[in-house]
Amino acid sequence: MSHVVTLDRVTKAYGEVRALDEVTLAFPRGRFVAVMGPSGSGKTTLLNCAAGLDPPTSGSVVIGGVDLARLSETKRTELRRRHVGFVFQSYNLLPALSVQDNITLPLRLAGLRPDRSWLRELVARVGLGDRLRHRPPELSGGQEQRAAIVRALAARPDVVFADEPTGALDRGSATQVLDLLRELVDELGQTVIMVTHDPVAAARAHQTLIMVDGKVVGLLHAPSADDLAARLARLDGEPRMTSKGVPQ
Numbered sequence: 566m567s568h569v570v571t572l573d574r575v576t577k578a579y580g581e582v583r584a585l586d587e588v589t590l591a592f593p594r595g596r597f598v599a600v601m602g603p604s605g606s607g608k609t610t611l612l613n614c615a616a617g618l619d620p621p622t623s624g625s626v627v628i629g630g631v632d633l634a635r636l637s638e639t640k641r642t643e644l645r646r647r648h649v650g651f652v653f654q655s656y657n658l659l660p661a662l663s664v665q666d667n668i669t670l671p672l673r674l675a676g677l678r679p680d681r682s683w684l685r686e687l688v689a690r691v692g693l694g695d696r697l698r699h700r701p702p703e704l705s706g707g708q709e710q711r712a713a714i715v716r717a718l719a720a721r722p723d724v725v726f727a728d729e730p731t732g733a734l735d736r737g738s739a740t741q742v743l744d745l746l747r748e749l750v751d752e753l754g755q756t757v758i759m760v761t762h763d764p765v766a767a768a769r770a771h772q773t774l775i776m777v778d779g780k781v782v783g784l785l786h787a788p789s790a791d792d793l794a795a796r797l798a799r800l801d802g803e804p805r806m807t808s809k810g811v812p813q
């Protein structure tokens with residue numbers, strides 16, 4: 566199986582705090598992976614380093630075969646625009662632009678031509694065909710997040726990183742967004758890496774990584790929401806594992 570993003574002994578230190586502590590990981594292509602763990606365990610830092618938003622203190626990150634440390638800041642930005650999509654809890658759509666213009670903005674910034682038939686397919690899948698001329702403040706939260714997902718996928722990225730994509734949604738809209746993310750992986754072969762606090766959300770992924778104190782302490786394959794909730798509740802007092810899965 567090929568891997569779309571790999572991290573090799575990645576450490577991210579903020580002063581004394583090791584937000585990531587020698588993390589070695591490979592994210593498989595065409596899979597939906599969730600990242601869970603207590604507050605402050607390093608989930609967002611993992612996402613930011615794996616996406617090339619934040620350079621690690623040490624160790625290497627490779628996206629689509631390219632070692633990010635070898636790129637200048639400008640080249641890293643270019644690589645992100647072409648190969649990485651982002652979805653955030655707060656949608657981050659520009660309120661003054663139409664949905665259509667929001668969706669194509671990253672492409673235009675990257676100097677890429679929109680692939681009209683791909684965008685039509687995405688818009689139809691997320692059910693926003695009749696909302697393209699609206700502005701984000703005229704949409705529901707679920708519709709805004711679905712527009713943000715189309716924007717993330719517009720350039721056919723190698724990988725989409727989602728940080729709490731359902732954190733601001735009611736359960737019904739969250740379910741729609743999670744169904745959509747899973748469908749994009751299963752039917753269109755996309756790769757999605759999602760940070761979440763919600764075991765129900767993580768249970769929609771193929772695999773869930775568990776983080777504690779900047780380390781990956783577990784990898785669960787297709788766990789149920791109940792399994793995940795129980796695992797998270799038990800975290801305190803568990804033996805720590807190294808990033809290679811070996812107990813310390």
Ligand SMILES: Nc1ncnc2c1ncn2[C@@H]1O[C@H](COP(=O)(O)OP(=O)(O)OP(=O)(O)O)[C@@H](O)[C@H]1O
Binds near residue numbers: 583584602610
């Ligand atoms: N820019 C920063 N400066 C200093 N410390 C930081 C910075 N970013 C993160 N940290 C610290 O790194 C650790 C991991 O933070 P991170 O945000 O990655 O955790 P998280 O698991 O995403 O937390 P949460 O679930 O609360 O969002 C925390 O101790 C945090 O205080």
